[in-house]
Amino acid sequence: MYDSDxxxxxxxxxxxxxxxxxxxxxxxxYLVVLLLCIAWLGGAVLVPILEAARAAQVAAAPGNSGGxxxxxxxxxxxxxxxxxxxxxxxxxxxxxxxxMAVCARCFGIYFGYLLGLIVYPxxxxxxxxxxxxxxxxxxxxxxxxxxxxxxxxxxxxxxxTSRVITGMIAGGxxxxxxxPGLVSxxxxxxxxxxxxxxxxxxxxxxxxxxxxxxxxxxx
Amino acid sequence: MVExxxxxxxxxxxxxxxxxxxxxxxxxxxxxxxxxxVLLGGALASYMLIGRSPMFPVRSGDxxxxxxxxxxxxxxxxxxxxxxLFLLLGGANMAGTLESVSRSVNDxxxxxxxxxxxxxxxxxxxxxxxxxxxxLFNSIFYVVFGMLGxxxxxxxxxxxxxxxxxxxGGGYPxxGPxxxxxxGPxxxxxQGPxxxxxxxxAxxxxxxGGPYGGTPPGR
Numbered sequence: 385m386y387d388s389d390x391x392x393x394x395x396x397x398x399x400x401x402x403x404x405x406x407x408x409x410x411x412x413x414y415l416v417v418l419l420l421c422i423a424w425l426g427g428a429v430l431v432p433i434l435e436a437a438r439a440a441q442v443a444a445a446p447g448n449s450g451g452x453x454x455x456x457x458x459x460x461x462x463x464x465x466x467x468x469x470x471x472x473x474x475x476x477x478x479x480x481x482x483x484m485a486v487c488a489r490c491f492g493i494y495f496g497y498l499l500g501l502i503v504y505p506x507x508x509x510x511x512x513x514x515x516x517x518x519x520x521x522x523x524x525x526x527x528x529x530x531x532x533x534x535x536x537x538x539x540x541x542x543x544x545t546s547r548v549i550t551g552m553i554a555g556g557x558x559x560x561x562x563x564p565g566l567v568s569x570x571x572x573x574x575x576x577x578x579x580x581x582x583x584x585x586x587x588x589x590x591x592x593x594x595x596x597x598x599x600x601x602x603x
Numbered sequence: 604m605v606e607x608x609x610x611x612x613x614x615x616x617x618x619x620x621x622x623x624x625x626x627x628x629x630x631x632x633x634x635x636x637x638x639x640x641v642l643l644g645g646a647l648a649s650y651m652l653i654g655r656s657p658m659f660p661v662r663s664g665d666x667x668x669x670x671x672x673x674x675x676x677x678x679x680x681x682x683x684x685x686x687x688l689f690l691l692l693g694g695a696n697m698a699g700t701l702e703s704v705s706r707s708v709n710d711x712x713x714x715x716x717x718x719x720x721x722x723x724x725x726x727x728x729x730x731x732x733x734x735x736x737x738x739l740f741n742s743i744f745y746v747v748f749g750m751l752g753x754x755x756x757x758x759x760x761x762x763x764x765x766x767x768x769x770x771x772g773g774g775y776p777x778x779g780p781x782x783x784x785x786x787g788p789x790x791x792x793x794q795g796p797x798x799x800x801x802x803x804x805a806x807x808x809x810x811x812g813g814p815y816g817g818t819p820p821g822r
Contacts, residue, residue: 470635565754568664
């Protein structure tokens with residue numbers, strides 16, 4: 385399997401060869417990034433929901449505080465997200481009567497990135513390790529920049545909706561410019577030519593109980 | 604063979620910039636904008652790496668690696684510079700933040716615990732523990748966002764594309780037969796006798812395998 389894949393990649397020619405990663409490594413990297421992104425965005429969304437649920441519980445039974453985890457978890461999450469966001473309530477999206485752990489623009493960026501990740505495999509670029517043309521990234525950052533500068537200087541009044549939408553454009557556009565590098569890094573570490581991959585594909589793992597399928601001698 | 608440029612100097616300079624900007628009070632507010640200084644430090648490191656690599660284009664994986672290294676250097680600088688400043692100035696701010704959180708918790712018991720927590724930060728030992736926890740959290744963010752900054756830096760600053768990777772074979776194993784198969788004849792050499800010539804060892808005009816009506820050899 386390794387040899388056939390290797391020969392197929394070589395047949396593409398040298399200029400294309402270094403633009404592709406192993407599909408298996410690319411899929412693995414994609415799934416890890418997708419899970420991390422869901423966890424990151426989920427944490428920001430979960431904070432107000434947890435706080436509201438706890439407040440409802442306290443209102444229903446004033447003596448029952450529900451244990452320290454009920455209020456410590458959202459507190460720690462807010463503290464963690466405070467390192468990357470100002471968390472000003474007036475500039476945040478509210479859920480259940482409480483602001484999210486990140487501001488509207490940050491939420492837009494993360495949500496856009498997640499949507500971009502979901503769509504990314506359908507673009508056929510999953511295993512590619514070269515970046516698209518940079519003009520796309522610059523153009524995607526323009527609405528966010530205009531919205532920020534306009535609001536900051538008072539040229540116009542931006543809203544939570546405009547901050548979320550411009551953030552989503554920037555975040556979604558960031559996927560094809562970051563995923564190739566993450567796949568390339570994973571390929572360097574885990575691929576058949578990478579440091580960990582050489583160990584994984586070595587003859588040690590191709591004999592006896594340590595045998596794995598897909599290695600160079602594991603066919 | 605031309606070697607790839609070292610990532611150490613770009614990582615040190617990018618890390619110094621992000622560490623300094625993230626440590627200085629008031630200036631570090633920039634990090635509330637999606638870790639702006641960290642992204643900038645990672646992008647600066649990859650920009651410098653591109654400048655130091657005149658022969659070969661810097662791949663996005665290299666940008667990710669140098670950005671992550673810059674984040675690591677920045678976290679060490681934050682430990683040396685930012686943590687003492689945090690203890691001097693930031694501890695009171697953190698205590699103030701916790702006080703405001705305790706007011707919004709809407710539970711007397713939880714609010715009392717948070718206030719005790721805030722007082723602990725203002726004391727000597729508790730402040731140091733808190734500062735080290737802040738540093739630990741920051742280090743994770745610095746490495747991750749530094750890596751993203753490095754990826755974005757390569758996307759923005761690397762214009763060279765489509766060149767073959769350095770070194771013979773581009774880091775891939777040399778072409779050869781699959782494991783366990785004997786090597787075939789060299790390319791261009793015929794495998795059998797030329798057309799119109801009998802196979803070696805057989806008499807002219809006689810079919811291979813024996814005369815007509817005779818028993819084939821080996822029976």
